[in-house]
Amino acid sequence: MIELELEILASHYAYSLLFVLLGIGLYMMIANENLVKKLIGVNLFQSAIFLFFIAMAYVDGRAPIIEGKSHSVGEIASPLPQVIVLTAIVVGIALTAVGLALIIRIYAEYGTLREDTLREVRADE
Amino acid sequence: MSNVDFLLPLLVAVPMLLSTVPIVLGLRFDRTGWSVAALTTTALVAATTALANAVYATGPVSHKLGGWNPAYGIELVLDEFSALIAVLVAVTAAGVLAYTRVGGPRGNTFYSGYLLLTGGLLGISVTGDVFNLFVFLExxxxxxxxxxxxxxGPESAVAALKYLILGTVGASMYLIGVGLIFMATGTLNMGVLAEVLPAAVERDPTLVRAGFAFIFVGFSMKVAQWPLHTWQPDAYQHAPDGVTPVIAAVVSTAYAYAFGRLLYSVFGPEFLTSTPYLTELVVTVGCVSVVAGSVLAVIQTDVKRMFAFSSVSQFGLIVAAYGLVTESAFVGATIHLVGHAVIKAGLFAAAGVIAISYDARTVDEYAGLADEHPLVAGMMALLLISLIGIPPSAGFVGKWYIALGAVEAQLWPVAIVVLFSTLMTLAYSARLLEKMYFTPATPLEAPHAPESVATDGGEDGGDTETAAGADAANDGAAGTRGGTETAALDAITANGDRNTVSYGMLALVVAAALLAISLGFAGGFLAGLLDPSFITEVFN
Known part of the structure; x- marks a missing residue:
């Protein structure tokens, strides 16, 4: 039983890592009071998903460069997930940029980056 | 099939490319953004109408981007379901511009964002690829x-950041779901997925179900289902008055459409009904949102916030209808999507007009509105009646079909929830109606305007203007009885720049109200658009 679990862990360690990273990212988003760290949590959350796509597309074999001849399934890594990850990284960067811009504006308006202080300042108004 | 399919990629590409134009022109000219946006959205209305005509005449239109095989490449599809949403998006985007011309946020960069938003929304409605859908969602x-x-205000940045974090988590959840589905099937095209999913479910049901679970949670967040709705009231309340109508009307609607598309065109009714506890879960989430949203709406004091919670409950109704998996419920959900979008656009625009002309943002401040501004108050009353679902209005037809679907599915609790939601909608709408028509304005209004002039007279430019605007409105109303509205309008228009009600704003509110009523009569027609081909294809 334990051997089987260890075997699954050894062959699927990327997936366990994915959920650990997802959890850390989500926890940072919820528990951390600092807005910048919240955004870092979002980034970690997204990176976990990128890792998931790359891990899923991995095959022992060659890079997806096709030289005119046909290949059997499983011989060559599917290029689709890698394209997806590239696109998702671009989306993630745009999101981070917008998020940071908003945080700068919040800091300029309220003079704080901490959510608890922000709550107090807003409650006073 | 006809030769209009070349319009499909243009629907997405044109607004996105043109969104750069206001910034470039902004280097030389000050106010070109609005004109560019108006021209683009008008062209989009024409294009979507032409496409919808073709769809309803000859069947779905599709376009393969770059000529790639749809199994690998991206396919754009417009069918009977998405054509409705595409037309709705284009018309709303063009209509709300009538409001922002004078009242909305100004500046060329705003209109760049507006065009980007329009392009993204049209992308959601035409895409036939699940990963492409994620990109458009983002x-x-x-x-x-x-x-x-x-x-x-500074509040809007906080609301936007909250939405950004929660919205990103929602979209990321959807992306995980897409990844799991891709693992199970090896394709991202919706049409191909629908064909190969049944075999994949047989091979590895857990993988597909896990994918569905992630997609469901992601969309619950995006569509703002209780308890994942927390971003929505803040976002709707603190967004500029000119932005809320378009966000409330089409952004959530497009998300809900995308969810329905995935449920019915990708997973299919068979998967939904054969997976244990799946429909029960979806229906429960929807029903809980209906109840929680309506109860929270009743206790709000801010009008825009109240309408935001009302959206939570109305979208709960749509999600519950999706979960019923009957033909009538699906037709009801579609009609309610369109009807609710029109009603909410009108309501938020009316709330914006009232905030400018009457300086009222809370329910109590609406007292005596009907005497001062009979036109806006009347239109708001019409829209509220449509929202409640009193026949003949758009709200009624949607709820009728959903209730019918619940009865067909023998799910009596859902039918009861639909009825209950109508009562609760009546509860919060009646609060507004009572304030507008039956509470005299005197106790609040009399000390209001003079006082603010007296206290912050010379200090704050913005405040003085508001007070002056309210004053002018009073003067106008006190003058001629018949032309109250126009007199007030002229008085305010002559008065200054920021706090003015333009004819465009009023026209938007009136058009939304009339459309909400006439859609009620057109309910059968809308159902007919969906019925013959799309419904049979999905359900058989």
Whole structure:
């Protein structure tokens, strides 16, 4: 039983890592009071998903460069997930940029980056 | 099939490319953004109408981007379901511009964001690829965050950041779901997925079900289902008045459409009904949102916030209808999507007009509105009646079909929830109606305007203007009885720049109200558009 679990862990360690990273990212988003760290949590959350796509597309074999001849399934890594990850990284960067811009504006308006202080300042108004 | 399919990629590409134009022109000219946006959205209305005509005449239109095989490449599809949403998006985007011309956020960059948003929304409605859908979800999200943050107050930035974090988590959840589905099937095209999913479910049901679970949670967040709705009231309340109508009307609607598309065109009714506890879960989430949203709406004091919670409950109704998996419920959900979008656009625009002309943002401040501004109050009353679902109005037809679907599915609790939601909608709408028509304005209104002039007279430019605007409105109303509205209008228009009600704003409110009523009569027609081909294809 334990051997089987260890075997699954050894062959699927990327997936366990994915959920650990997802959890850390989500926890940072919820528990951390600092807005910048919240955004870092979002980034970690997204990176976990990128890792998931790359891990899923991995095959022992060659890079997806096709030289005119046909290949059997499983011989060559599917290029689709890698394209997806590239696109998702671009989306993630745009999101981070917008998020940071908003945080700068919040800091300029309220003079704080901490959510608890922000709550107090807003409650006073 | 006809030769209009070349319009499909243009629907997405044109607004996105043109969104750069206001910035470039902004280097030389000050106010070109609005004109560019108006021209683009008008062209989009024409294009979507032409496409919808072709769809309803000859069947779905599709276009393969770059000529790639749809199994690998991206396919754009417009069918009977998505054509409705595409037309709705284009018409709303063009209509709300009538409001922002004078009242909305200004500046060329705002209109760049607006065009980006329009392009993203049209992308959601035409895409036939599940990963492409994620990209459009994020484009719409990004444009929405930026537009919410374009509000004047500092609160809007906080609301936008909250939405950004939750919205990103929602979209990421959807992406995980897409990844799991891709693992199970090896394709991202919706049409191909629908064909190969049944075999994949047989091979590995857990993988597909896990994918569905992630997609469901992601969309619950995006569509704002209780308890994942927390971003929505803040976002709607703090967004500029000119932005809320478009966000409330089409952004959530496009998300809900995308969810329905995935449920019915990708997973299919068979998967939904054969997976244990799946429909029960979806229906429960929807019903809980209906109840929680309506109860929270009743206790709000801010009008825009109240309408935001009302959206939570109305979208709960749509999600519950999706979960019923009957033909009538699906037709009801579609009609309610369109009807609710029109009603909410009108209501938020009316709330914006009232905030400018009457300086009222809370329910109590609406007292005596009907005497001062009979036109806006009347239109708001019409829209509220449509929202409640009193026949003949758009709200009634949607709820009728959903209730019918619940009865067909023998799910009596859902039918009861639909009825209950009508009662609760009546409860919060009646509060507004009572204030507008039956509470005299005197106790609040009399000390209001003079006092603010007296206290912060010379200090704050913005405040003085508001007070002056309210004053002018009073003067106008006191003058001629018949032309009250126009007199007040002229008085305000002559008065200054920021706090003015333009004819465009009023026209938008009136058009939304009339459309909400006439859609009620057109309910059968809308159902007919969906019925013959799309419904049979999905359900058989």
């Amino acid at each position: 484009i719409v999200g990004l444009a929405t965050y930026a537009m919410i943050a374009s509000g004047d």
